[in-house]
Amino acid sequence: MITAGIDMGMRSVKVLLLEKVGAGDTAASKYGIRQLHIMLPGELDQDQAADQAYDEALAAAGLQREDVTAVFATGAGRKQVGFAAEGITEMTAGARGAVYLCPQARTVVDVGAEEGRGMKTDATGRVVDFASNEKCAAGVGSFAEAMARALQMTLREFGEAALKSDRSIPMNAQCAVFAESEVVSLIHSGTPKNDIARAVLDAVASRICAMVRRVGIESEVALIGGMARNAGFVQSLKAAMGVDTISLTDMPEHVGALGCALLAAERRC
């Protein structure tokens, strides 16, 4: 039995195919990941992007659509996935996927391109409480990306640069527009790029942390979403949250799609 999860994010479409592999008590013993796929839609509209990404994932796995028992979708564009049996919110999908990958996680932090959110979860991955950012870009990946561009760095270089800084420069953690003008001032004042990169990521982490504190921080903390790949941000978030470790996965962008596929397996199979 195979189910699929599709995460229609702001920047990319993530597809995950899940396969039943056993009959244990836990999700981890019952299901295995068959295929991961990520696609940048480019100029495609969302309906086409969902179709294309799904077909590409199936082809890579050597499967046909009829081999899949159920497809669930999540993400901001989940309603555009016309062939999905159900739409699941990012909170529910992310928490379910995170606890599958990190069974001890009770606080899940999800920082993607346009949204940041924090979920408190139980041992089954069910959301107990959540908070998400409002009409503000100060706590999300696109802001970090824009600041990296301003410093003429890739996002990866930006994160690595922050790790080399040993200086903490306070920045406006509440407003991306003000923060950007602060970055420009720092550039003009000759502040080293490493320190600016750290200042930006500290500000994003501070914003995210303040939001997650609304639901309470309970160990373990897992970080999912594209920003989990940014080592500088992970370092800043640890410091802001006051935790020694943050659980990471090697597929942070696919956790929401995984949660969807798990829910599809539980509800439809």
Add this chain to the structure above:
Amino acid sequence: MSARNNYPTEPLKLWGKAKQLREQYYANYAKARDNGGLRWSGSAWALDALPAGLGDDVFSLTGEPYAASIAHDRKFARECMDAAESVGFARDLCSYMRIYWGSVQLDRFLFGGKFPSPDFIFQTQICCSHSKWYQHVAGEEKVPQFYLDVGVGPYHELNAARLDYVTNQLHDGIEFLEKSTGRTFDDEKFIKAVKNEMRSTSRWADICALNKVRPAPLDEKTMYSLYVLATLSKSSQWCADFYDELHDEVKDRVARGIAAVSNETCRIISDTQPPWSFLKMFRYLESYGAVSVGSLYTFALQGIWEDQPDGSWGGRSLPWENGVEMNDRDTVLRLYADWNLSKPQWQHFFDPRLKTAMMLRIVREWQVDGVMLHLNRGCEGLSLGIMENRLGIAKAGVPVMSFEGNMGDEREFDEGRVRAQVDAFMEQLGLRRQAA
């Protein structure tokens, strides 16, 4: 929790009358001077039984419900806010205040014609915006103004000195009314108005208490159109009589098991004023079988409550039913001050824990499954302490979510994002969309 219920439902018979009374209220204000009457303005919390002592031809325009009515008209609301902001008022001020000021600035009345300027301002002061609001209006319209300070601490700490402080100001208020209008204050009319207000506000609480049953006979979206009458003219005979009628009708709905929402599966409460131009969010909740059965705001912005003999929360008993005589001015002013100072919605100005306790009481008594808190950027007063409330509610094990918005300024409400948050909260409560 997702099994679909199918309770019988029917429209509220008094719906049309409530609408007609509201329209009449604004018409009375606008036309007051046609027959030599007077107009005054102040907030929905103004102690309006005092101006009623000036005669039966004295009509009010309460600022918050007026601005909320404008907020439904998104185009006019935006024009009003633009007008207020164009003369330099900051965008993060109370949105009701900006809308009202804009209506004055544009000299346009929502219900047609020029803005009918008041003859005087009569206002209470507990919210930080309230005095400045009407101080500006008084300046623009060049009319006399009176402010009553009611910030004397929580009701459970009320003592004789604090009550004297408010009562003495009420005496001053009568003096102000006589001097600024040239009319003689009529104690008989005043006492009647106080009794009307006590009837209105206690009866509204009784009506809200009827919503404790499952299925709820009223949903909050409907209640907004009913509680508003008390925000307009709680001391009027028509308002008190209407709530008596409404109580009878809602009681009858309870007896017959008539639901406000036929598929009621899950009960929630909200908090503070909603984003008025997005009330369809309540209908969206219903697609999950979730019904908002009220809020501390809807119940107690005007409702006056007390512990009932059985320990439950219900309408405060009327003084004259307890054998208290209401014949002389000072006694009635004192009772009137005490009555208003017990208003539940005033208590959180002094300590957010008092509000949390009341919200948890509502959760228990109204069989509530979850709480939705509106972080209302348009109202500093009622949003004060909401994050403290959130912590207290979550600590009690009650599912709670918060969303950002603004009661009057739609620029601060992101409908798509709030819907996504509602979806997540519904999933947290174990609900799934139900087919129409």
